[in-house]
Amino acid sequence: MFLQRVVVFCALLGVSWCTEDWTFPEGFKFGAASASYQVEGGWNAKDKGENIWDRFSHAHPEIIKNSDNGDVACDSYNQWERDIEMAKELGLDFYRFSLSWSRLLPTGLDNYVSEDGTAYYNNLINGLLAAGIQPMVTLYHWDLPLPLQELGGWTNPLIADWFTDYARVAYSLFGDRVKIWLTINEPIVICDVAYNTGVLAPGIRSPEHGANICTKNVLLSHAKAYRLYDTEFRSRYHGEVSLANQLVWFEPATADDKELAEIAIENVTGRYSHPIFSKEGGWPPVIEKMMAERSKEKGYSKSVLPPFTQEEKELIRGTYDFYAMNHYTSRLIRKAKEGEHTATWYFGGFRDMNAVLSPGSDWKPTASTWFYQYPPGIRGQLVWLKEHYGDMKFMITENGLATFGGLNDQDRIDYYESYLKQLLLAIREDGVKLTHYTAWTLMDNFEWTDGYSVKYGLYEVDFEDPKRPRVPRASAHYYASIIKNHSLNVVKPKNENDRLTAREEL
């Protein structure tokens, strides 16, 4: 290849910018991700049941930017073949997508399985495999069937059984071909962010109880679905199962804030990881203690963080085959000064810590208000996980940049380059066993309360056109080139028409 020749040539001349070798280890896999409600549309196609995002976006258009909703989204319900073609153009090793629970089980329960839903996912899975692309499937990416929400949703302890029944249907239908399963995407968002703010479906604000009860039930649901795979499917299908956690990294703002930063990490990462990945299981002790003390101060006779029984602890502990990490952003944290307004943020716990959170002064903002760029955060987070839970296999299951659009997305190219470099450093210098990287996202899609105003796609989607055409951005050429060369030693495209390094791929 021309490029490899250039690198060798530079190496001979000793030119540093291209001699530094940013090649990924053999066998390292690249993918891209999406999620059912964000791309599928077809919200009431055939026998599909209504889910909490259908209901929330229809009932509360005022909460969502431009009153957008996912009724049509990217129309992937009809355009799945184009999605596969794009995955092929990029040269992806795998494509991560989620199943819409209510497309497969319209009532949410397992007494009736939709033929249409089954056919849709079979087509997608078979089409990907025929193109040499592995499917990585998430069972739940935030779109709970409405009938289950009406029974309390994630705050009803029976959800663990409903979810496990759904998992059984999915493993039975697709487990012969799907070898990587993620049970639940980002418990912290569906529990903490949703119930702390009320601005995500189901639109219920209940910071003290909803968020914490949901957290416990989500962990139990994941664990039961994992155990089910172990007992009924693993020996036949030999797949791997985990859950995907959204991790925000925290750096101490001053040397005095180290302990506080550690508590913040336990609050965001530990609450959803310690019960599963630590040797002892259960809530992180520092968080359990903090929540118990604060609950007492507020007059509760019990902690608002529901305890686990010993049996529940054992059920949850060890229910993983790898760690799946979604990562976008970081924060500096410091103790609040006397009388200073303290952080509440989207996550619970912070209001009890007397802390102030901020981005670093030189961290670049993005189109998502909560998102500032800090590439070393992704490495710091992986090292923390390895140190706390052991030397296991890691996958990055989401990472990408928010912009306001445009095909010449040099900022996205720089983002991918800088974050991928940090991952290579984690692999080489910190010995992190990272095997997969997933770009968020394949194409622009319904970005929750930001509607279609914020863009994360490698492909641009025209949401004004009923056909929802998809066009590759400059970053798509860049990512394809990285995948093809298995290396960051590639020439960056100058704009969306510059296929210098990617001409053969796209």
Ligand code: BGC
């Ligand atoms: C979610 C995606 C979302 C992305 C960007 C992740 O937390 O899994 O659904 O689009 O962040 O906000």
